[in-house]
Amino acid sequence: MLRLQFTFALLLALSLFSNGAHGFWRSKQVIGYAMVSKEHAKAINKNHDLIVQVSPKYQVGAGFYLRDRPGWERQVGKWYCVIKADKKKIKAARKVTIPKFNQIRIAPDRSQTTTLYGAEEHVISNYIAIYRGLPQPDKVLRFSWVEGLDQQRQMTIPAQMVMNDDLETWAKCFETEEKLRKYSEETIEWERDWKPDVDFQSIAPPRQGSQRGESGN
DSSP states (O other), X not given: OHHHHXXXXXXXXXXXXXXXXXXXXXXXXXXXXEEEEHHHHHHHHHHTOOOOOOOSOOSSSSEEEEESSOOOOOOTTEEXXXXXXXXXXXXXXXXXXXXXXXXXXXXXXXXXXXXXXXXXXXXXHHIIIIISOOSSGGGEEEEEEOTTSSSOEEEEEEHHHXXXXXXXXXXXXXXXXXXXXXXXXXXXXXXXXXXXXXXXXXXXXXXXXXXXXXXXX
């Protein structure tokens, strides 16, 4: 009798665990990809959490940078990551597309241009809050073209959102791009899914010749 009770309890626990695991994965969707260093990848894989590394060359502020599809120029020692997020939370998150330049008219015959790509965080935050009307810019997903590359899209999850795990992200990094592609290689349609907030055509860059490169982490 005791053995039967133990077996039933064990089966019930396994069933609950299995249902919970399936529920976890059903609530997630792939939101992008990243190329990072081996050390960064191993840190991410430890708990499958995103980690923002300090960098002197953030394009649109501190955060974790993702591409919409795999495809990078090969670099020695780099690993390749897939990032997932909670479906409801990523859909509800506020989003903004950021152009390279912000031009404002300061007089009938005068305008002032501010370069946003590569600017300090306060410059990016001011643009989002003042010119795009979105308060708490450190909680707004940022979309931009990759500087120096032709037609390469990227999304930046601000550092504050990463630290708070606002999107309930999950990440896994692979030693090669081929291994990543076996796990996932779909192009993530940010613009299709999240218009009008995400509109790359409104900030379309001049063509510079196709090439591939790193995601900025």
